[in-house]
Amino acid sequence: MSLLVVGSIAFDAVTSPFGSRDRMLGGSAVHFSLAASFFTDVRVAGPVGDDFGDEELAVLHERGVNTDDIEHVEGGQTFFWRGRYEYDLNTAHTEDTQLGVFGDFSPKLSSASTEAETVFLANIQPDLQREVRGLCTGAGLVGLDSMNLWIETARDSLVKTIGGVDLVFMNDAEIRQLTEEPNLVAAARKVLDMGPRAIVAKQGEYGAALVTADRFFALPAYPLETVRDPTGAGDSFAGGFLGHLASQGDGAGEDEGVLRRAMTYGSVLASYNVEDFGTERVRALTREEIDGRFEEFLDITAIEGVPMR
Amino acid sequence: MSLLVVGSIAFDAVTSPFGSRDRMLGGSAVHFSLAASFFTDVRVAGPVGDDFGDEELAVLHERGVNTDDIEHVEGGQTFFWRGRYEYDLNTAHTEDTQLGVFGDFSPKLSSASTEAETVFLANIQPDLQREVRGLCTGAGLVGLDSMNLWIETARDSLVKTIGGVDLVFMNDAEIRQLTEEPNLVAAARKVLDMGPRAIVAKQGEYGAALVTADRFFALPAYPLETVRDPTGAGDSFAGGFLGHLASQGDGAGEDEGVLRRAMTYGSVLASYNVEDFGTERVRALTREEIDGRFEEFLDITAIEGVPMR
Numbered sequence: 001m002s003l004l005v006v007g008s009i010a011f012d013a014v015t016s017p018f019g020s021r022d023r024m025l026g027g028s029a030v031h032f033s034l035a036a037s038f039f040t041d042v043r044v045a046g047p048v049g050d051d052f053g054d055e056e057l058a059v060l061h062e063r064g065v066n067t068d069d070i071e072h073v074e075g076g077q078t079f080f081w082r083g084r085y086e087y088d089l090n091t092a093h094t095e096d097t098q099l100g101v102f103g104d105f106s107p108k109l110s111s112a113s114t115e116a117e118t119v120f121l122a123n124i125q126p127d128l129q130r131e132v133r134g135l136c137t138g139a140g141l142v143g144l145d146s147m148n149l150w151i152e153t154a155r156d157s158l159v160k161t162i163g164g165v166d167l168v169f170m171n172d173a174e175i176r177q178l179t180e181e182p183n184l185v186a187a188a189r190k191v192l193d194m195g196p197r198a199i200v201a202k203q204g205e206y207g208a209a210l211v212t213a214d215r216f217f218a219l220p221a222y223p224l225e226t227v228r229d230p231t232g233a234g235d236s237f238a239g240g241f242l243g244h245l246a247s248q249g250d251g252a253g254e255d256e257g258v259l260r261r262a263m264t265y266g267s268v269l270a271s272y273n274v275e276d277f278g279t280e281r282v283r284a285l286t287r288e289e290i291d292g293r294f295e296e297f298l299d300i301t302a303i304e305g306v307p308m309r
Numbered sequence: 310m311s312l313l314v315v316g317s318i319a320f321d322a323v324t325s326p327f328g329s330r331d332r333m334l335g336g337s338a339v340h341f342s343l344a345a346s347f348f349t350d351v352r353v354a355g356p357v358g359d360d361f362g363d364e365e366l367a368v369l370h371e372r373g374v375n376t377d378d379i380e381h382v383e384g385g386q387t388f389f390w391r392g393r394y395e396y397d398l399n400t401a402h403t404e405d406t407q408l409g410v411f412g413d414f415s416p417k418l419s420s421a422s423t424e425a426e427t428v429f430l431a432n433i434q435p436d437l438q439r440e441v442r443g444l445c446t447g448a449g450l451v452g453l454d455s456m457n458l459w460i461e462t463a464r465d466s467l468v469k470t471i472g473g474v475d476l477v478f479m480n481d482a483e484i485r486q487l488t489e490e491p492n493l494v495a496a497a498r499k500v501l502d503m504g505p506r507a508i509v510a511k512q513g514e515y516g517a518a519l520v521t522a523d524r525f526f527a528l529p530a531y532p533l534e535t536v537r538d539p540t541g542a543g544d545s546f547a548g549g550f551l552g553h554l555a556s557q558g559d560g561a562g563e564d565e566g567v568l569r570r571a572m573t574y575g576s577v578l579a580s581y582n583v584e585d586f587g588t589e590r591v592r593a594l595t596r597e598e599i600d601g602r603f604e605e606f607l608d609i610t611a612i613e614g615v616p617m618r
């Protein structure tokens with residue numbers, strides 16, 4: 001099945017204790033697309049400027065991502081973000097943000113995109129997310145990400161947008177902030193009450209939890225000894241998650257087993273993403289490596305029947 | 310097999326968003342003993358004052374805990390702690406600490422205690438922990454807890470003490486602080502280099518991780534919607550963990566499967582402990598409830614073969 005992502009396509013400058021990059025391909029929609037491309041057909045939509053060229057497109061094409069709905073805005077500049085991580089790596093310190101062509105973004109989608117069965121609304125202004133949701137008349141399953149900025153500046157719109165999607169991917173701190181409920185389980189249940197079928201609470205180095213009406217599932221993060229650049233981890237997670245879901249056909253979003261495998265593929269993709277700067281590691285990734293780490297997740301979470309080594 | 314715990318026996322005053330208690334039985338050794346008592350024979354050692362009487366002893370005796378090595382210091386006052394939790398419940402705000410008889414504590418152990426096969430050195434000054442370790446000539450498996458205070462004021466002694474035990478239970482933040490290594494997996498490996506066979510990194514609401522030389526296991530916390538009093542959660546965890554281990558006979562500490570079941574029993578006991586103030590919930594607990602929540606942990610962590618409901 002076809003999977004559409006609408007969100008930011010960007011250039012990132014990142015400094016972490018393990019090095020720095022002045023300008024590299026990034027953005028939510030890019031990290032999502034590359035991760036999802038290992039599982040299903042992916043289409044990416046979002047605006048870019050004159051500084052976005054064949055080299056960047058090639059990264060997406062190498063992974064088979066359809067870029068027909070990337071909108072080139074003449075005379076514009078691609079979204080740019082500069083950030084820095086300290087040793088704890090949990091917090092990104094933003095040093096510069098230049099919206100560029102993203103400032104006037106109004107989504108235009110081809111019919112191939114509006115017919116996509118699975119859609120991911122990456123973290124953009126919630127009014128825009130709702131507009132995209134409305135255009136996607138073929139979508140049977142829609143996921144959404146958001147952030148503290150929109151909780152603080154556009155809460156009502158965000159709640160309305162959440163009411164129209166099936167899956168919410170948010171950091172656990174943001175789920176608490178949105179609901180003003182310090183207990184994560186209680187907070188996730190309040191988000192479920194807004195309409196979605198499942199909440200994925202991303203917990204950074206602690207992993208992620210999946211909350212549905214009557215079930216709870218939690219998965220640790222893969223135990224990496226070195227994280228070089230956490231940028232895009234959440235989008236890679238969502239890409240692995242929705243990529244797997246889209247590959248499982250109709251009704252996959254209602255199957256607890258499929259959702260849990262999707263959580264695991266999401267965690268696998270996020271773990272590879274953070275191993276190197278930007279898209280460097282995921283670009284070089286193979287399906288065999290993904291499946292290998294999936295098996296490792298079975299091992300590191302098994303209470304009973306621990307495989308011998 | 311017999312399990313000995315040496316640590317604080319206390320009166321606690323706790324205020325949380327869910328209520329308050331002026332004076333209730335507490336202390337590391339008490340929380341540990343009650344949790345462990347569901348699995349094996351438990352002996353508790355530590356000093357108390359004149360204010361500690363039959364009512365408090367009865368709580369331990371009801372659960373079959375041997376109190377022969379509780380030392381009554383004439384004219385003394387039992388260790389007292391007053392703390393407060395805000396809505397996030399992750400941080401205890403200490404309002405008062407009165408060491409009382411704990412200020413001059415010098416461990417004296419009966420021969421029944423020095424012959425215990427499994428020993429837990431609850432969070433006390435590391436010189437004292439090492440002294441107890443030296444007395445326990447029959448111990449085949451020794452676990453230890455510690456805290457930021459000792460990392461800051463007695464680091465060398467703590468490292469030396471860690472070198473003489475098999476299992477270390479510490480908060481993940483403390484493991485990072487002790488090793489000055491922000492990455493938890495790398496930090497835990499540095500603690501393994503000090504001598505122990507396994508590190509249990511307690512992660513509060515995120516659960517706990519078990520790090521050994523060649524394996525990694527992580528378990529989420531049980532998804533409670535209401536936590537009334539987190540005091541003693543770590544000690545209840547260690548009690549469930551070492552209680553199960555002690556019940557499995559010689560060599561259990563080297564069996565990855567037993568260690569992972571121990572992690573799960575620890576998490577079960579910690580989850581019950583925080584459901585109500587002080588020892589209230591664990592005192593009323595049954596083995597059937599423990600086994601029921603153990604089964605729930607199998608469900609909330611299963612990636613494959615999710616049980617139908």
